[in-house]
Amino acid sequence: MSTPANPTTEQVRSASERIGWGKILAAALGILCIPLLWYAPLPLEPRTKHALAIAGFMVIFWIAEVIPHAITGLIGCWLFWALGVVPPRVAFGGFSSEAPWFLVGALFIGLMVTETGLAKRLAFAILSSVGTQYSRILLGFILTDFLMTFMIPAGPPRVILLGSIVLGVVASFGLDTKSNVARGMILAIAFSATLFDKTIIGSTPSILARSLIVEFGHVPVYWSKWFIAYFPLDVINILAAWWLILRLYPPEKDHLPGGRAYLRQQQEALGPWTAPEKRAAVLIVLAVVIWATDFVHHISPAVVGLGIGLAANLPGIGVLAPEQAKKINYSIFLFMGTNISMAEVLRETKALDVMSGALFGFLAPYIDNVLHSTVILYWSAFVAHLVLASETSMISVTMPLVMQFALENRLDPFAMGMVWSFATGGKLFIYQSLVLIAAYSFGCFNARDVFRIGLFFLIAESILLLLVVPLYWPLLGIG
Template sequence: MRSKWWKVVLVFGLPILIWFVDAPPGLTPEAWHIFAIYAGAILGVIFKPFPEPVVLLAACSIAGIVFSDYKIALSGFSNRTAWLVFSAFLIGQAFVDTNLGKRISYLLLKRFGKSSLAIGYCMALSDLIVSPATPSNTARSGGIVYPIFKSLAVALGSVPGPTAKKIGAYLTALEYQNSLTSHAMFITAGASNAVVLAFAVSILNIEVSWALWFLAAAVPCLLVFFLMPWLVYKVYPPELKAIPESKAIATQGLQELGPMTKEEKYLAFFFLMAILGWATTSITKIDTTIVAISFVSLCLLFGAVKWESLAGNKGAWTTFIWYAGVLGIAATLSDAKFFEWLADVMGKVLPLAGLNPLLVLTVLTILSILPRYLFASTAAFAASFYPVLFAMALAAKIDPMATTLLLSLSLSYGSTLAPYTNAVGPILAGTGYVADSGVWWKLGGLLAIAGTIALLVIGLPYWKLLGLW
């Protein structure tokens, strides 16, 4: 209780202090007061004296009462980004309910899993295939993909303890890297991606579609994605190399699932249609969020998933409420010209204008990664730190599209620095397979370095070649 109360005092005390301090020059009192409420919301998300939805509902209600404007309190709930993330969570639930995610993993394992390294790639591909429909790393990696490969490790006699390094430790350490590299590939593969893009719209006036994100990530991020299983295999090798038993284990898993059900067939078809819909929004003019909502509707209408199951998806509803709250208050800040003021302040405090753009982008990328050691939530980091990074880029007059793509994709790589910096980390670390905490830090550092180099050395020239900046 003492621990909780100091958090409560901090979350409410600091915003009250900000409120009663005079607004800085260039900023209206209203904008300053909105910022005070936003600061309290972000502190609540970081320190969690109460669940995130409770914090954001309180922040929205305070804003609505103080400013006598329901739009400040509720505008985020009409935000299409919040609805996109919410719909993607529900789609991920369908993969769990129908067992389609498990079937994909077993099929890959049966066809390709002949060695430890090949199994690592099967696990990575399983995560990647499901990732466009599951914005929760915990649900995707911790709930769908990893349990299958953990069962494989157990079947091969690798359990936490003396036999962990036979293959279980390798698969556990690798899956953390897989989860976050998949996170970078699609907007809908990580809920925090949507938060970053919302700030890009508010601060840099840049919109990135689902198809554009994937096109930008296709070369640099896929390169990192396919590098990681091999790199982890070299740095933290399993004792088992050839594994002929994997085919029999996968076959048994498929037999237990039985023939492909009509629900799985419906889901597979609708999923392919959703990917096609997201990839062709520039042609069809159908918004990405509408595609996602339509996908969920079709799954419900055809019985691929039950409403009772979606209604009970705590993660989806929790994320929707607090993301909508954050995005709504942030949009109000944008309307009040707060971010323009912040960029102006950054330009005066930091001599960024006139510097080499590549140097500034490199510094901003490093700043998007290193502070992650201080945060236990990717989304909390995005909501609190990215407005500052984007304001710095605006002050330095750096190309907004290059900034948006670079910093959006780097968010995922920073999330692997330690086992506590993303929600799926504690799940994997808690299995006991990787007892040496230094392994998590070392592998996370390698991914962060590899990802940063890929984005700067390959990503920027690739985007330039495409004419994106």
């Protein structure tokens, strides 16, 4: 007679299979990190050790994605408070900074544009104007990606929206998702999105980077200056992406069969402009105008972003119904708030000084001019991004250290922060970006495609920075 299986054992086995052994080991390491650092015989103040212990737990859980990022962040902040490391005003101090609220506004703006159909109308308007030749359609998608960054700041939803339009165009070519046409266009919008998310303040990583530069670098960061500083890189990378995709993935067909008829059909299906679309367009234009002129009025981009996002929810003025507003993913708000809170705790407990000295102390002798500092920062950030795959986690953990290093060595925190932030746009592997993961879901490319295109942009952008940082940025008062 067989012995019945132990239900508890079966439950543990099924849970292990569901979670994965890698995450289980990471969870054990993260939890073990707390007592190991807490009681480690290090020549540090107790508060400093305790802050490092909890921060280590948070970083390990974020890297391995053991549980949702927001939950990890909340647990860590609660531990800072519950274990007496810092008072609650510091443990949750990140929520009093601008970045989480800027993000909420950006999420509302993105939802407003997609729910009204304004984003799709803009996409087809641009595609209709570029013609039916494949090379022009490809350029049209890249330009659309750039312009839509102002309206849908988050890269993944932007890529998903454009990707669905790409598949419709590919079908009109009479091709499938494995064709060069499909592969080229999806890769173009994906890699362009990873760049634009860094050069225009609105995505989660750029909002967070700006906030940390202001908070820890003690310098003002204007939306307009950020955009103008990166604009030459945007233009060159648009052209570079267009050229590279055409060379690597020559199209099976040069022209879209019945192309104008297809595009006209899609535009007609959208119908005339609706009142919500018009109101959404007015709100978007208003936001961009105020952002672009912040060097005159000095109104925080976060104030503008949240204000426009809230206006989108007001009856008569806005366009979002209560049911639509429920689609907002507020967990990213919690994640960003706890990210900044962790950095605040590390600064309050002097742990930031210890980490900065350990990680960047050896770099000081080599950063003796603009060219050296640009090269070292760019490639150091790239290496850090290989380990801290999440852009948000990478910036939240390392940017305060970069700012500390800049202040201690009398370097421009704004310039160093911008180089460090821009370097997170370099990707060689799909896991490094939610944008690439979203694009990969369409089944049009593989890891080899990502590696070779990513390598091209990684090298090209480092060379471009060597020209822009010493020659162009000083004209803007950066550096």
